[in-house]
Amino acid sequence: MLSETIKSTINGIRHQFPTEQALLLPLLHEIQNVRGWISPEDMKDAGEFLNLPVSKVREVASFYTMYYLKPAGKVDVQVCTNISCWLNGADKVLACAERKLGIHAGETTKDGRFTLTQVECLAACGTAPAIQINQDYYEEVDERGMEQLLDQASRDLDAGKTVGKSTQKDGVWP
Amino acid sequence: MNYNNEHFEPVITPNVTVPGCETLAFYLEKENGYKALEKALKMKPAEVVEEVKKSNLRGRGGAGFPTGMKWSFMPSNPVDANGNPKPKYLVCNADEGEPGTFKDRLIFTKTPHRMIEGMIIGGHAIGSNKGFVYIRGEWHKEIRLMQKALDDAYAKGFLGKNIFGSGFDFDLVIYKGAGAYICGEETALLNSLEGKRGEPRLKPPFPAQVGAYGMPSCVNNVETFAAVPYIIDKGWERYAKMGPERSGGTRLICVSGHVHKPGVYELPMNLTINEIIEIAGGTKGGRLKAVIPGGASAPMLRADECDVKTDYDSLMKAGTMAGSGGLIVMNDTVNIVEATYTLLKFYEHESCGQCSQCREGSHWLARMFKRILDGGGTHDDLDYISKICANMAGQTICAFADAVTGPALSSVRKFRGEFEELVTRGGLKGIGRHESVSHKLAGAHV
Numbered sequence: 001m002l003s004e005t006i007k008s009t010i011n012g013i014r015h016q017f018p019t020e021q022a023l024l025l026p027l028l029h030e031i032q033n034v035r036g037w038i039s040p041e042d043m044k045d046a047g048e049f050l051n052l053p054v055s056k057v058r059e060v061a062s063f064y065t066m067y068y069l070k071p072a073g074k075v076d077v078q079v080c081t082n083i084s085c086w087l088n089g090a091d092k093v094l095a096c097a098e099r100k101l102g103i104h105a106g107e108t109t110k111d112g113r114f115t116l117t118q119v120e121c122l123a124a125c126g127t128a129p130a131i132q133i134n135q136d137y138y139e140e141v142d143e144r145g146m147e148q149l150l151d152q153a154s155r156d157l158d159a160g161k162t163v164g165k166s167t168q169k170d171g172v173w174p
Numbered sequence: 175m176n177y178n179n180e181h182f183e184p185v186i187t188p189n190v191t192v193p194g195c196e197t198l199a200f201y202l203e204k205e206n207g208y209k210a211l212e213k214a215l216k217m218k219p220a221e222v223v224e225e226v227k228k229s230n231l232r233g234r235g236g237a238g239f240p241t242g243m244k245w246s247f248m249p250s251n252p253v254d255a256n257g258n259p260k261p262k263y264l265v266c267n268a269d270e271g272e273p274g275t276f277k278d279r280l281i282f283t284k285t286p287h288r289m290i291e292g293m294i295i296g297g298h299a300i301g302s303n304k305g306f307v308y309i310r311g312e313w314h315k316e317i318r319l320m321q322k323a324l325d326d327a328y329a330k331g332f333l334g335k336n337i338f339g340s341g342f343d344f345d346l347v348i349y350k351g352a353g354a355y356i357c358g359e360e361t362a363l364l365n366s367l368e369g370k371r372g373e374p375r376l377k378p379p380f381p382a383q384v385g386a387y388g389m390p391s392c393v394n395n396v397e398t399f400a401a402v403p404y405i406i407d408k409g410w411e412r413y414a415k416m417g418p419e420r421s422g423g424t425r426l427i428c429v430s431g432h433v434h435k436p437g438v439y440e441l442p443m444n445l446t447i448n449e450i451i452e453i454a455g456g457t458k459g460g461r462l463k464a465v466i467p468g469g470a471s472a473p474m475l476r477a478d479e480c481d482v483k484t485d486y487d488s489l490m491k492a493g494t495m496a497g498s499g500g501l502i503v504m505n506d507t508v509n510i511v512e513a514t515y516t517l518l519k520f521y522e523h524e525s526c527g528q529c530s531q532c533r534e535g536s537h538w539l540a541r542m543f544k545r546i547l548d549g550g551g552t553h554d555d556l557d558y559i560s561k562i563c564a565n566m567a568g569q570t571i572c573a574f575a576d577a578v579t580g581p582a583l584s585s586v587r588k589f590r591g592e593f594e595e596l597v598t599r600g601g602l603k604g605i606g607r608h609e610s611v612s613h614k615l616a617g618a619h620v
Contacts (some may be wrong), residue, residue: 016347018261022371023353029311063371063526064352081610082273083470083502084430086516091610101489120355120520121273121470122312125430125500126437135314146216 006030010049020050024060028067037068063077065119073108073115075153075163079133081118084125089142093129094118095157096143100150113157114150133163179442181415181484182619185404186397186423188442190284196319198326201287208332209289212402214295215340217406222299226402229410230422235267235279235358235395236469237496237573238421238486244392247382248300250400252390263391264297264305266390266399267560269358271310272469273520274500277426278396280438282309282316283419284393285400286323290346294332295406297344304345308363310353321348355524359395359572362526373526374572397499417443425496427484429454431503443485447475450484451503460505464589468497469518471577474510474585493585509607510592514585517541518612521578535562536578543582546593547609556593559586565573 005107010027027050031042038061047054061067067133079085081095094105104111124130124133127139131146138149154158176246189195189204201207214222221266227242252260266289270278281289293305309317313530324346327333333341354372355363361375364386378465385391401423405413414422425443430436434455441450447465451457462477467484473494475482489496504513527533545551563579570576586593595605602609 016345018389019368020368022367022387025350025366029352031349034285041489051573060369060371064354066351067354081516082520083466083513083516084524086506087431087502087508087513088608120523121275122399123270123273123276123279123310125276125502126428128430128436137301137315 002031002042002049005008005033007049008115021052021056022168023050024052024057025064028057028061032067036074037071071108071112074157075113075115076115076132076134077150078117078119078122079105080120080122080124080128080130080132082121082125084121085129089126090129092143093131093141093146097150098147100147109125115152136164176434179416179444181412182424182442183416184440185413185416186281186285186288186400186426190280196284196286198287198323198330201285203488205285205288206407208330209293209405211291211332212338214406215338215342216602219301221300222295222406222503225410226299226405228422228446229413230411230417231401231405232399232421232486233395234397234401234425234499236272236471236495238496240298241394241398244382244394245296245300247380248302248392249382249390249420251300252424260303260389261304262300263386263389264300264302264387265291265363265391265393266293266305266307266396267358267360267363267393268307268309268396269363270396271358272471272498273430273517274502275498276428276430277470279313279316279497280426281400282320284311286320287327288400288403289396290323290327290403291332291414293346294337294344294404296392296394296399298342302392303343304347306349306367306386308348308349308351308357308367311353317348317350324348354526355520356526356572356574359574362572364391371526374471376571393443397487411587418483418487420612422485425484425499428498428500429503429563430500432458432460432505432508433503434458435540441484446483446567447480447501450501451480453505455586456471457505459501460507462503463506463508464504464510464513466500466502466504466581468495469500470502470520471495471580472497473580474588475584476588494580501553509602509605510547510585510589510612511543511596512602512607514581515540515547517581518543518578521574524567525574525578529575531566531569532575532578535566535575538562539582547602549604551593551597551601553594553597553599556586556590559583 009030027046037111043056043057047057081090101114105116108115124139129141130139131141153163194200223245230236231241276495349367351357357372359374362372366372367386381391417423424440427439427441464474466474486496521536522540523607525532525536563583566575567579599605
């Protein structure tokens, strides 16, 4: 069942859009925000809530890379390896995260704390290499920076804090 | 800085390094904010469109289509089958994701009101009362900042009902994407905005006839909207004069890769690529080898071809394109086959899969480049790459397939020697290089 909070959030923006289906992306974002991923059960509920067949929900949810269709770690470390980041050593940064977490990109640690994802361009090419930890961007990250960020995330998890929920200050601009 | 262009002045970024420049108070006090909107609302919509047409503003998302002309395609009084008036929608494409491009993010974080003002003026020009800002979903912070900027604009009455007492109403709503490069293509974006898969639509019908939610719609880039207040405020002539014939104003050039001072630079279009690299501190870590001048999809240029000006027409004559203004600089330590493979892997992942030429073609190209890097390539492969590209470009619903062939074909044509060396000497290992970690993981996505 979708929680009342999720339902009221979506009902609150309903008047802004001409169709029910337009609410599908916002709804999926909201479900993931609350639950951490989108389960088959969630998709069924989302379809019922927006009067859409579940197949429609599934075809949309599976199209976009930001939706997790299986449980992800509490901290998703997303490393851009596209051209400008790659030219500035992103593969070393990724390798460093793989070593430190003991997993390959695309995998989640056994304890369910970290997921490591190789992502496409984050539009932060001027401050490459760029990574995103949950919602937060970190730019000009080298191997040392990656190690520090992972250590910090680990400490925050131990202390029961939320990690990477868009709290950081402005990015670096020249 | 003297750019050897007496007419040049920054249009979008005059104050982006000043602390607090993103606030509404700063925009109103220091940048004459929303004065252009007040002026535009006293003009007839057709006059605003005419002003933008004459300014020679061209779309900054990549295609470079004249903005005034795009606005003029919007029907004036569309009605449905029962004769009832149809709403018209104005959409801002902020799904920035073309590798090498990061200018929209600068506008969002440093001068959001310029874009908002441009959109409201655009709404008046095309007769729309509702706009959507489609923002890529990864930008949590930018979405928050934009929402704050919209709230501030509503509070001051620049958005909402009866703006400046003109009787004109305009609402703006943020729509958050969910991670798909293809949604930067305008019809894919419209599908995504409707809560569907971001798959490009066949044209015609064009968005001006059947756009968002089946209604006439117009989609423009963030930078395009951000240039509009200047044009209305200072007049089309001043804007047009800054650029060459048929292309007015300045451009936000995003310099990344092997330069000492990467970043977004607002520049006149009469500068050459070499001059821009100098402005960005020069090539670092080696000598200049190649440049991708307009985002990943633009065919690359060799170092000896970089004495070309960066306006739309000059770059087109040079066989490449101005695209989204993403200038990626590579030094001579880069293996071009490897760099191109990095891009092809991206395209393979991001193809929406509707058209088989693109879905299969981008996959096969990535595979072939990988095989060459791994030492399993043959001399025939190089011709085969060209053949695959010929079956992709111009054969599909949208321009994605053409974009894939940009880096693939230009790399083979301009750096054939490097391909041949890899083929004869057994790949990267044969020439004493280690393969990138990131390459081993091709397609490794959650």
